[in-house]
Amino acid sequence: MSDQPRFRKIFGNVATREQMFALFNRDQKAPPEDRISGRAYVSEWFEIEASEYHFMLDILPPLFLRTGMFGMSECKAGYITSVFFEITIRGQRRWFTGFCDLSTPQSPDAMREAIIAYESQLSDSMTREEKLEAIWAGTHPDFRGIAGSADPSAWPAEHRGKRTILVNVGSHGTILKLLEDLTDEEIEEKLRTGKPSTGA
Known part of the structure; x- marks a missing residue:
């Protein structure tokens, strides 16, 4: 979509399981139309532990599964679903999740690239x-x-x-x-x- 929001990190640390689920539901106060359409969530991402990546992979059969990436079969809204990533950055293996708009097929790859670009920069x-x-x-x-x-x-x-x-x-x-x-x-x-x- 041409008006898709830019990818943005929404949590400054590695999320625990409790924090992960809280972040999944953090926009409950957003306007109803933004929650229904998924605009309240799309393009947001944050880092998680390896254990949470594998936990989510085991919950439901994934919508798609590729090397270092899978999508949840249960959508948040419309075509918006959680995509999980295993990425090696500067020699360190790390795990992330974010909401992608699958009506744009390249959205998961674009988010992966955005995460790598962001995390490769200096934290300051x-x-x-x-x-x-x-x-x-x-x-x-x-x-x-x-x-x-x-x-x-x-x-x-x-x-x-x-x-x-x-x-x-x-x-x-x-x-x-x-x-x-x-x-x-x-x-x-x-x-x-x-x-x-x-x-x-």
């Missing part, structure tokens, strides 16, 4: 904005929100409508903070650990 090549987007995408909906959506008076007018995220500040507990106000240290910690914003 991401811009601050790209890091914030990855953190937002990988954070459970319970730990993120929109400033002023519940209580407009709790936020200054200039911040209402901005994205917020729960942040663990150590001995001071957990606070709600604007996503755009995360410090460089908070950003790197979230990308490194891949844990929910509560620090749990």
